[in-house]
Amino acid sequence: MQANSLVVLDFETTGLSPNMGDRAIEIGAVKIKNGEITESFSQLMDPGFRITGFIEDYTGISNHMLKGMPSCAQVMGEFSDFIGDSNLVAHNASFDKRFLDAELALLSKSYSGQFACSMLMARRIYQNAPTHKLGDLIRYKNIPSDGGFHRALYDSQMTVKLWLTMLEDIKQDYGLKDISFSLVKKLIKTPKKSVHEFLNNQK
DNA sequence: TGCCAGGCCCTCTTTAGGGCCTT
Numbered sequence: 001m002q003a004n005s006l007v008v009l010d011f012e013t014t015g016l017s018p019n020m021g022d023r024a025i026e027i028g029a030v031k032i033k034n035g036e037i038t039e040s041f042s043q044l045m046d047p048g049f050r051i052t053g054f055i056e057d058y059t060g061i062s063n064h065m066l067k068g069m070p071s072c073a074q075v076m077g078e079f080s081d082f083i084g085d086s087n088l089v090a091h092n093a094s095f096d097k098r099f100l101d102a103e104l105a106l107l108s109k110s111y112s113g114q115f116a117c118s119m120l121m122a123r124r125i126y127q128n129a130p131t132h133k134l135g136d137l138i139r140y141k142n143i144p145s146d147g148g149f150h151r152a153l154y155d156s157q158m159t160v161k162l163w164l165t166m167l168e169d170i171k172q173d174y175g176l177k178d179i180s181f182s183l184v185k186k187l188i189k190t191p192k193k194s195v196h197e198f199l200n201n202q203k
Numbered sequence: 204t205g206c207c208a209g210g211c212c213c214t215c216t217t218t219a220g221g222g223c224c225t226t
Contacts, residue, residue: 013226017208022226052205058226094210095225119224120211133224150226192212 005033007086010155011099012059018102023047028152041082042153045075076103085112091134091159093117120188124195174199
């Protein structure tokens, strides 16, 4: 079982809204246990229609690359097995959750883990960062990267690094030995102006 | 071809509007 594991995931999609007919075209994910990367998942998938030039430019994923790739149903079925009962993290998780829920609903599948959002976390921990975009936060924290954002596995790998950096910063700044997923969920619900007080009370 | 959404969060707020994030 994977009760202690966390899956950090990122979708590339045909647009912003599954309610408007958008589909996933790539899923990238990294599984971590006790702060260590144990597995990864990366797969392009055919949404069943041509993607726009904007999405080709934005992601670097072309219609040519998607031709012959397995269907969303096949890939998401495999991804459902990958995530198991892990908790889930994504940057601006409300976006990735919408697509995960929509794709799995088409397969009559669901998942038992809970989502946490690295962007909402960063807005609380790094309140002075100029922006809370993933790429900008990576630069803000001087985390090594080659700047090749907007592919699913790469972005999920960068999100893992940001996530582990945030946990380490909290531990050091507030003298905490361990940070549970439930503590993270409470932190994300804490108003920004009360974050310092909240973390001080966790000792 | 060109267009689309939605949750969070702040403020000149809560009977609202707009920027930030994600593709």
